[in-house]
Amino acid sequence: xxxxxxxxxxxxxxxxxxxxxxxxxxxxxxxxxxxxxxxxxxxxxxxxxxxxxxxxxxxxxxxxxxxxxxxxxxxxxxxxxxxxxxxxxxxxxxxxxxxxxxxxxxxxxxxxxxxxxxxxxxxxxxxxxxxxxxxxxxxxxxxxxxxxxxxxxxxxxxxxxxxxxxxxxxxxxxxxxxxxxxxxxxxxxxxxxxxxxxxxxxxxxxxxxxxxxxxxxxxxxxxxxxxxxxxxxxxxxxxxxxxxxxxxxxxxxxxxxxxxxxxxxxxxxxxxxxxxxxxxxxxxxxxxxxxxxxxxxxxxxxxxxxxxxxxxxxxxxxxxxxxxxxxxxxxxxxxxxxxxxxxxxxxxxxxxxxxxxxxxxxxxxxxxxxxxxxxxxxxxxxxxxxxxxxxxxxxxxxxxxxxxxxxxxxxxxxxxxxxxxxxxxxxxxxxxxxxxxxxxxxxxxxxxxxxxxxxxxxxxxxxxxxxx
Amino acid sequence: xxxxxxxxxxxxxxxxxxxxxxxxxxxxxxxxxxxxxxxxxxxxxxxxxxxxxxxxxxxxxxxxxxxxxxxxxxxxxxxxxxxxxxxxxxxxxxxxxxxxxxxxxxxxxxxxxxxxxxxxxxxxxxxxxxxxxxxxxxxxxxxxxxxxxxxxxxxxxxxxxxxxxxxxxxxxxxxxxxxxxxxxxxxxxxxxxxxxxxxxxxxxxxxxxxxxxxxxxxxxxxxxxxxxxxxxxxxxxxxxxxxxxxxxxxxxxxxxxxxxxxxxxxxxxxxxxxxxxxxxxxxxxxxxxxxxxxxxxxxxxxxxxxxxxxxxxxxxxxxxxxxxxxxxxxxxxxxxxxxxxxxxxxxxxxxxxxxxxxxxxxxxxxxxxxxxxxxxxxxxxxxxxxxxxxxxxxxxxxxxxxxxxxxxxxxxxxxxxxxxxxxxxxxxxxxxxxxxxxxxxxxxxxxxxxxxxxxxxxxxxxxxxxxx
Numbered sequence: 001x002x003x004x005x006x007x008x009x010x011x012x013x014x015x016x017x018x019x020x021x022x023x024x025x026x027x028x029x030x031x032x033x034x035x036x037x038x039x040x041x042x043x044x045x046x047x048x049x050x051x052x053x054x055x056x057x058x059x060x061x062x063x064x065x066x067x068x069x070x071x072x073x074x075x076x077x078x079x080x081x082x083x084x085x086x087x088x089x090x091x092x093x094x095x096x097x098x099x100x101x102x103x104x105x106x107x108x109x110x111x112x113x114x115x116x117x118x119x120x121x122x123x124x125x126x127x128x129x130x131x132x133x134x135x136x137x138x139x140x141x142x143x144x145x146x147x148x149x150x151x152x153x154x155x156x157x158x159x160x161x162x163x164x165x166x167x168x169x170x171x172x173x174x175x176x177x178x179x180x181x182x183x184x185x186x187x188x189x190x191x192x193x194x195x196x197x198x199x200x201x202x203x204x205x206x207x208x209x210x211x212x213x214x215x216x217x218x219x220x221x222x223x224x225x226x227x228x229x230x231x232x233x234x235x236x237x238x239x240x241x242x243x244x245x246x247x248x249x250x251x252x253x254x255x256x257x258x259x260x261x262x263x264x265x266x267x268x269x270x271x272x273x274x275x276x277x278x279x280x281x282x283x284x285x286x287x288x289x290x291x292x293x294x295x296x297x298x299x300x301x302x303x304x305x306x307x308x309x310x311x312x313x314x315x316x317x318x319x320x321x322x323x324x325x326x327x328x329x330x331x332x333x334x335x336x337x338x339x340x341x342x343x344x345x346x347x348x349x350x351x352x353x354x355x356x357x358x359x360x361x362x363x364x365x366x367x368x369x370x371x372x373x374x375x376x377x378x379x380x381x382x383x384x385x386x387x388x389x390x391x392x393x394x395x396x397x398x399x400x401x402x403x404x405x406x407x408x409x410x411x412x413x414x415x416x417x418x419x420x421x422x423x424x425x426x427x428x429x430x431x432x433x434x435x436x437x438x439x440x441x442x443x444x445x446x447x448x449x450x451x452x453x454x455x456x457x458x459x460x461x462x463x464x465x466x467x468x
Numbered sequence: 469x470x471x472x473x474x475x476x477x478x479x480x481x482x483x484x485x486x487x488x489x490x491x492x493x494x495x496x497x498x499x500x501x502x503x504x505x506x507x508x509x510x511x512x513x514x515x516x517x518x519x520x521x522x523x524x525x526x527x528x529x530x531x532x533x534x535x536x537x538x539x540x541x542x543x544x545x546x547x548x549x550x551x552x553x554x555x556x557x558x559x560x561x562x563x564x565x566x567x568x569x570x571x572x573x574x575x576x577x578x579x580x581x582x583x584x585x586x587x588x589x590x591x592x593x594x595x596x597x598x599x600x601x602x603x604x605x606x607x608x609x610x611x612x613x614x615x616x617x618x619x620x621x622x623x624x625x626x627x628x629x630x631x632x633x634x635x636x637x638x639x640x641x642x643x644x645x646x647x648x649x650x651x652x653x654x655x656x657x658x659x660x661x662x663x664x665x666x667x668x669x670x671x672x673x674x675x676x677x678x679x680x681x682x683x684x685x686x687x688x689x690x691x692x693x694x695x696x697x698x699x700x701x702x703x704x705x706x707x708x709x710x711x712x713x714x715x716x717x718x719x720x721x722x723x724x725x726x727x728x729x730x731x732x733x734x735x736x737x738x739x740x741x742x743x744x745x746x747x748x749x750x751x752x753x754x755x756x757x758x759x760x761x762x763x764x765x766x767x768x769x770x771x772x773x774x775x776x777x778x779x780x781x782x783x784x785x786x787x788x789x790x791x792x793x794x795x796x797x798x799x800x801x802x803x804x805x806x807x808x809x810x811x812x813x814x815x816x817x818x819x820x821x822x823x824x825x826x827x828x829x830x831x832x833x834x835x836x837x838x839x840x841x842x843x844x845x846x847x848x849x850x851x852x853x854x855x856x857x858x859x860x861x862x863x864x865x866x867x868x869x870x871x872x873x874x875x876x877x878x879x880x881x882x883x884x885x886x887x888x889x890x891x892x893x894x895x896x897x898x899x900x901x902x903x904x905x906x907x908x909x910x911x912x913x914x915x916x917x918x919x920x921x922x923x924x925x926x927x928x929x930x931x932x933x934x935x936x
Contacts, residue, residue, distance in 0.1 A: 231838055232700040233700045233871065242701075245717050249741045252716070256737060257734060262730055266721065269721050273717045379871055404847060404871075406846055406847055
């Protein structure tokens with residue numbers, strides 16, 4: 001009888017509806033947000049139990065995170081993909097995301113590949129390009145298998161010039177193609193003559209000018225440049241306005257002192273000055289370099305890549321090497337340009353989530369409130385996003401500070417265990433491509449990495465470790 | 469007896485020590501921060517009573533603030549001071565702050581004037597320069613009397629090139645000299661041969677290149693440029709890193725397409741790219757233009773200028789026209805470079821407080837947390853500074869948004885009444901010059917405009933209005 005006489009003190013865990021009923025009946029209930037690890041996946045739950053508080057895993061993660069922090073990416077120069085990317089054989093095309101065959105590729109990726117074949121001169125038209133591919137005369141591989149990254153379709157063919165980012169300490173190199181600007185561009189699947197002409201101009205004029213500038217000025221350290229940009233409203237994924245200006249400020253004097261002709265310098269500078277996203281590909285290669293330093297450390301649960309090919313979303317994890325853990329790529333519920341909706345969108349696409357994997361992009365959202373503002377959020381939402389990422393990461397990167405969070409470092413080093421345990425999913429800032437080739441970007445938004453990839457990775461690592 | 473039995477509920481107004489005593493004795497007291505208006509100045513208090521809630525004053529302020537908001541400063545070009553500044557006669561030197569005679573000028577201002585005479589070729593050495601001045605062969609006037617502004621000593625002589633900022637709507641023009649960079653520079657009173665050589669280079673090579681670029685590209689709207697910079701960590705007074713990059717990004721393609729030689733373009737770009745403060749003088753002229761639009765509106769208490777000559781701090785107010793209200797300039801209690809202290813500092817100097825008068829600089833501190841961080845504060849302090857300025861201003865400038873304050877506009881249009889009433893003093897970000905000429909900058913910090921200027925202005929305006 002005393003139980004019924006006293007006031008109820010209810011803590012509710014699990015389904016919110018139990019608490020709701022009590023509140024509706026006039027009682028008080030506190031609902032605790034909790035969900036079983038791995039969304040209730042039993043195997044992943046056991047795997048998690050194996051890996052949590054494990055001394056070997058903790059030591060491996062400290063080593064992986066330390067190596068990521070120690071990497072010193074320098075923008076070292078530019079070169080043709082065929083000459084500088086290891087293993088870049090003729091008739092090979094690199095693409096974004098985990099491995100995928102031609103038949104299963106999404107529209108924008110197929111469109112971009114056709115464009116690359118036209119650019120290379122391997123085919124005369126769309127039909128002959130498709131026949132070439134279907135005859136098996138072209139081989140495909142993920143950019144990530146060749147130390148490279150590419151935004152959206154992420155197509156790199158042998159004649160394309162690529163950025164070379166180099167680790168000052170180890171000499172390790174990573175690569176990315178050059179940003180074409182917005183509008184109809186190859187990376188969104190466009191392949192019309194103007195797109196191909198622009199690729200030719202990039203491979204000739206722009207290449208000449210940039211190559212001459214690097215010959216004049218040597219390289220530039222990228223961490224200080226990115227650090228400045230984070231203090232200037234960029235998160236160096238969806239916003240690169242400040243860092244592109246800073247890069248240009250460094251490049252122009254070198255271009256002018258170089259052997260490049262005045263006409264070439266003029267067109268190169270005009271092109272870069274007109275493209276706020278020019279730095280994105282460099283940012284991606286720098287992030288790839290920092291994360292490559294953390295690869296292949298046995299027992300580490302630090303995520304070393306997140307990438308999408310428009311069909312599958314995949315991650316790689318340090319302790320499981322080059323193995324991909326994939327799941328169907330989601331369609332982004334973002335802000336669509338007028339006349340477009342989710343029904344028009346290709347699923348999530350591109351290697352650019354490498355920035356979030358490195359603690360930038362969505363993880364550094366507090367640096368770039370303009371991005372959440374654009375999709376209807378507030379600066380508080382931006383700070384909340386970054387703060388949430390602190391729950392699934394191994395530490396803070398003191399080289400990348402966030403003014404709005406009292407200059408604390410950005411949360412970095414995704415721990416796959418923590419993602420599975422908390423259900424907090426890595427936030428990713430992204431562009432959205434039309435699902436048909438040739439149309440281009442139709443929106444932008446904020447999406448989340450799917451839980452399943454992390455559950456698979458954790459399960460695989462636990463299975464590979466000895467029982468305890 | 470009941471009074472002594474009940475618990476004390478104390479609200480304390482005025483001296484805090486009364487409340488402290490109660491708290492020390494174990495009681496509770498709430499202290500209300502309040503001070504009498506105008507620091508207890510009886511005349512200013514009566515003047516305030518005359519002006520507060522006065523329909524004519526309110527209407528005048530709405531008009532003044534509206535005119536300030538409506539101004540559209542464009543960077544229109546560059547020209548020699550003698551050709552473009554109205555009333556700029558030969559052997560006239562413009563200086564920062566309110567009017568002052570040679571004998572009373574501070575060290576850095578005298579040093580800069582000697583440098584200007586050497587640059588003009590009116591004198592061969594320091595001695596002949598001083599004789600020329602003491603013979604009365606040179607006339608002095610505040611920059612502000614000629615539609616101009618200059619940072620620190622603010623010296624403008626006839627042969628110096630000046631920025632021309634033009635109001636798109638009214639055609640009104642304002643001017644500022646060109647920024648020389650940091651280190652030993654004229655504006656801090658240095659006048660050694662390298663300083664004069666740099667002034668000559670600015671007046672020839674840099675002038676040629678900029679003039680050719682403007683001939684090629686026309687002008688550029690400054691409000692959108694400043695708005696972008698506020699979203700990139702600048703407050704366009706003590707921090708101009710982003711906006712200088714954005715300006716350069718616009719200038720370089722125009723320079724390259726222009727008639728300027730490649731060598732000249734190279735040296736001009738290298739100079740600008742190496743000087744984060746290059747935009748400061750343009751920012752100042754833009755602020756001057758926006759505030760000139762609010763001048764000379766009878767009965768308005770909106771402040772139209774705050775300026776310092778290193779001896780006096782002066783303000784001008786819309787309703788009192790070109791009259792200066794001055795008080796001794798304070799020495800800035802800022803962050804001094806190693807080896808220097810307040811004992812070495814010249815009192816507050818320069819026209820650059822025009823940026824705060826226009827709602828930028830210290831008033832937009834929330835945009836630039838790096839500045840308070842530099843002097844030991846936090847981003848919260850930066851936001852608090854901007855929020856406090858909201859109590860002494862007429863409104864918000866929606867063209868200049870602050871990401872850290874949910875993209876609200878910067879507080880702008882200082883109401884002299886509100887300063888006198890609340891005792892909240894306008895915050896100013898500033899550099900600090902050595903009191904001796906030729907040494908240069910020795911620190912930077914955050915200072916406050918003195919209350920006395922505002923009390924004088926309010927008193928003068930009330931006296932000029934009919935009794936009620």
